[in-house]
Amino acid sequence: MLELAYRARRPVLLEGPTGIGKSELVRQLAERLGIATVVLDLSLLEPPDLVGLPVIRDGRTAYAAPSVLPQDGAGILMLEELNRAERYIQQPALQLLSARRLHEYELPPGWVCFAAVNPESADYQVTPLDRALRARFLNLNVRADRASWLAWAQVNAVHPGVIALAQAHERILDDVPPRTWTYASHVLGALRAEELADGVLLRDVLGGYLPPSWVELLLASKESWSSRLPFDLRALLADYGPNSPAGKALRAARERGETDRFDEVTTRLAPLLEGPEVGVLAAQRKLSLGAFEALLADLPGDHRERLQDALGGNATATVLIDVRPEELLQNYAGSAAEQKVLAWRADPVRQHRVGLLVTALSAHLAQQAKLVEVRRSNVARACLGQVLAQLPERWALRLAAALKKHGVTPIRPQ
Incomplete structure (x- = not known):
């Protein structure tokens, strides 16, 4: 939606609690589009900082635009703290946002203004924006999303302890905003x-950012803080291969008999693969089944199965496979879908694809309208019987349990 607003050159008003990542959203958009960003904190500005200073030109008063305002190119001018600014800053800022100009200055055609505000509630000292002003903007409410933040954290060097805590606690962003967790991560990394062995120091430092309950939960997970891996998880999920740095490092570890490296890979990856952030990574094309399967080929069997179970049971990851549940419910025998299922079953490093298909089928049956159709159709139930007969045991048991839960009786092949 932000990209659409940029293409339409329409101003956007992002509203959300402090530290939630409003500016980061804009920065990521600009990075993706290959354009510039200029950020102005309006709460810190005086009128000349935005309007410019008056000068005399040809006997008339004009204004020299501040050098911070863009003169050419393309980008997003981000105006922070719009409703915390003084009225004498708000008025020119709103003119820039809505009319794209200030006195003689005009925003270049390739630029658009976005603004960020905090909610008008008792938690913030803000100057309310009236409805007439709000009507000039695309108003978007921004909220913290654990899955999206975890996906971001995995590739932005957030401390392993903070990531592990976020993976284990769904409400981690309810009390503490993402930015504060990032600050705590920076301190832990330094x-x-x-100092890490000094409990008093840790409590004092972390307590400067976090409520006591979260400090204790974070300290209780100290075993997850250290990482001996010479690469991040992004390398494993996005572009792992025999000749990648991560691939070479893992193979070298295997040759040296360092089995604890494989334990750490599995321990760190499994919670991620089970969690909702997998769907975000898949949507951003930062999770490749090819890379994941290349990794599985280098792991011992028990580690491989644990990761396959984690990914195969994740409903947010079903977009990664190219077989849809409907293909299993009609004309299955001899179909392209059957050939794929048989190929996945026969390949130890691709059996999670079977799991993803079972997970997708279970979600499909959970839809009441679809379920009624399947219960009434002998063809669909016969197809399900054929599918069950072809699945590896652990996935067949999961599908059988789902069918029993939904009251579907498969017709077994003779």
């Missing part, structure tokens, strides 16, 4: 080994 601590020396002897």
